[in-house]
Amino acid sequence: MKTRMHTLLLPLVAVALLNAAPAYAQAAKGKALYEKSCAACHGTGIAGAPKLGNADDWAPRIARGINSLYESALKGKPPAMPPKGGAMDASDADIKAVVDYMVAAAKGGSSKAEAKPAPKAEAKPEPKAEAKPAPKAEAKPEPKAEAAPAPAAAAAPAPGPSVAEVNAFNRLLKPIGKRNLPPTEDGIHDPANDGTHALQPPRAAFAALPPAPSGNNVNWVKAIETQRINPRWDKIDGSAAPVVMDLNIVREVKGSMPDVVYPHKQHTEWLDCSNCHPAIFIPQKGANQISMAAILLGQKCGVCHGKVAFPVSECRLCHSKKKDLLPASTAQKSN
Ligand code: HEC
Ligand code: HEC
Ligand code: HEC
Ligand code: HEC
Structure with a gap:
């Protein structure tokens, strides 16, 4: 896999909070x-x-x-x-x-x-609709050899925020005490395997990494920037390096929220182009309809954010560009 998201970033098995x-x-x-x-x-x-x-x-x-x-x-x-x-x-x-x-x-x-939530909901993770979105999201981006998809390659614009499934893997949907359980209890590792007992709980493994206020409390962007971690890019070829592209896309947001700056650099340090293009985003500025509702439902940016990247509660990490504060009447731009 040409993606650096490793197992520790994977979400824990969802607790059936929606039944709460x-x-x-x-x-x-x-x-x-x-x-x-x-x-x-x-x-x-x-x-x-x-x-x-x-x-x-x-x-x-x-x-x-x-x-x-x-x-x-x-x-x-x-x-x-x-x-x-x-x-x-x-x-x-x-x-x-x-x-x-x-x-x-x-x-x-x-x-x-x-x-x-009712105690029942906390007791056991019920594999229901909740469990479904994850494998799909994880499996979809098939790493391919060639790097840059032609901007014109994709056809029709992606559908808007039509509602498919609620993003039940959003970390915000988990009760506080249920996050980052030790490997023996997390429902991902096999508790019968001796090796599982030798694994550090995530909290201990993350302790030396730059902190973040949310998600699994690690600033992964900084961790890679400061070379605290140096994840291998290719499973087989240890010397392969990522194709890092430094291109910011600004998405203007109607209303009072600051505009969204989507940075290619931080993403391509972790991901292959094919993780996003063309399945999630048509590679053309403004060609994709993105909305908060879609993101919260696990589509668009929400395919990853809230699951394997920082959660949607961190508004300012995405909405990072202050708007022109001139009142509309005196603004030069015509829109
Ligand atoms: C995490 C997801 C993601 C990854 C990985 C990614 N992109 Fe993008 N890319 C986007 C988004 C989002 C846009 C903006 C689309 C929009 O505005 O509708 C975009 C836009 C583009 C555009 C259009 C730019 C323009 O000005 O019209 C090109 C070209 C592009 N990407 C190429 C690449 C290449 C090459 C790579 C790999 C080196 C890559 N992307 C990796 C999400 C991604
Ligand atoms: C992972 C990145 C990300 C995070 C985190 C995020 N947003 Fe957004 N937000 C977006 C994108 C992308 C758009 C679409 C911009 C556009 O119209 O192209 C958007 C649009 C919006 C809009 C405009 C209406 C709409 O639904 O399109 C509002 C309001 C908004 N966000 C509020 C918030 C609030 C409040 C938070 C924090 C709870 C938040 N956002 C967190 C990426 C994010
Ligand atoms: C993307 C997040 C989001 C989703 C999804 C959502 N809501 Fe809301 N809803 C809100 C927010 C935020 C408010 C508070 C709005 C305010 O008062 O400013 C709200 C307020 C409301 C209110 C109170 C409105 C009022 O006049 O005070 C009702 C009723 C409501 N939502 C119904 C629904 C129903 C029904 C659904 C599902 C079919 C739904 N919402 C889905 C975010 C959401
Ligand atoms: C394919 C998965 C994926 C998609 C889709 C995706 N991201 Fe990300 N994003 C990541 C990962 C992984 C990171 C780095 C780890 C982290 O910060 O949690 C990241 C980091 C970021 C950062 C960097 C924050 C910093 O600290 O510098 C921003 C901003 C961001 N994403 C915004 C967006 C927006 C806006 C969209 C949608 C237009 C989006 N992302 C779509 C996976 C994704």
Whole structure:
């Protein structure tokens, strides 16, 4: 493999957190769609989303009346609540059923204690829909020999944030105490193998590396930059070196968030061009539709970020370019 993501970066087996909400039988249908399309944000409260079952988060919203909530759910609420929560193929009635479910959950839940996941969900990783996205994401980018794909090679633009699967491997969806378990308990290594007991737990193995505030708490970009690690580029050819390309792509973001700077350099130090082109991104500036909803659902940048690269909670690492602060009326640009 021409990718340097090693096993320690792989996510732990997902804990079935999406099952965490208490069962509100009266809204079973809403619950199913909620888990598929809304839990990624509303299960964790990411970007200020009101959390499922949290009465404090919901009370002021419920006070505005159910129709106002229906409308936000259908049309979206800037900046971070997408229209229909991104589930564009769901009917209006389905979306309203989810809102009913969320409102019922908020009325049934308390502000703190009861919003916690049911113990059942923590006990064992249930291999369900959650387990699916990972192998796909990992396997897709087939390393190829030749380096640069022709910019014109790819055909139709990738589809927008149509909702496929919730990114259940997002680290934010894991309870704090469940991250980076020792190898004997992580569900990845074989506990019956003696070698497993000789392995350092990730925390110990990472201790000497530059720290980061999130993910597995290692700044991997800095680790490679400062040569604290020097991962082998090719499994077979020990002298092979990466094709590092220093090209930044700036993606302008509507609204108040700073623009996104996508750096090729930091990526090509770890990855082959074919890990991204053309399966994830058409190699042409502006040719890809990228949105936060898609990323949170494990598409586009979210194929890796939140799984094997720093998580989506680190807004400023991606949204790193301050906007021109001139008011629109005096700005020179015409757009
Ligand atoms: C990409 C993240 C994201 C997804 C996915 C998402 N939401 Fe939201 N949602 C938010 C955020 C953030 C807010 C808070 C918006 C605000 O008040 O500024 C919100 C608010 C809401 C509200 C309250 C609106 C109000 O008027 O106060 C409802 C209802 C809602 N979402 C329903 C849904 C439903 C139903 C789904 C799934 C079909 C969904 N959301 C999926 C992020 C998301
Ligand atoms: C981690 C994913 C990733 C990797 C790896 C990657 N790219 Fe890209 N590349 C992108 C993204 C994202 C864009 C911007 C697409 C857009 O703006 O719609 C892009 C754009 C491009 C463009 C268009 C530039 C322009 O100005 O139009 C070229 C050419 C390109 N990449 C070549 C490469 C080559 C060659 C490599 C390997 C050395 C590579 N890429 C590796 C993600 C990647
Ligand atoms: C892995 C990189 C990455 C991280 C981390 C990230 N974003 Fe984004 N964000 C993007 C990209 C790429 C776009 C699409 C820009 C464009 O329109 O081309 C985007 C777009 C947005 C938009 C514009 C609306 C939309 O959905 O397209 C908002 C708002 C936003 N991000 C908020 C956030 C917030 C809040 C966080 C932190 C919780 C965050 N982002 C973290 C990459 C990231
Ligand atoms: C194929 C996997 C993959 C995809 C797709 C991907 N990234 Fe990354 N990204 C990585 C890896 C691996 C790193 C280095 C490890 C880390 O920082 O966690 C990285 C690092 C970065 C960094 C460097 C942060 C720093 O400390 O300098 C930025 C910024 C970033 N990614 C933004 C993006 C954006 C924006 C997109 C989507 C347009 C994207 N990435 C898509 C894998 C990916």
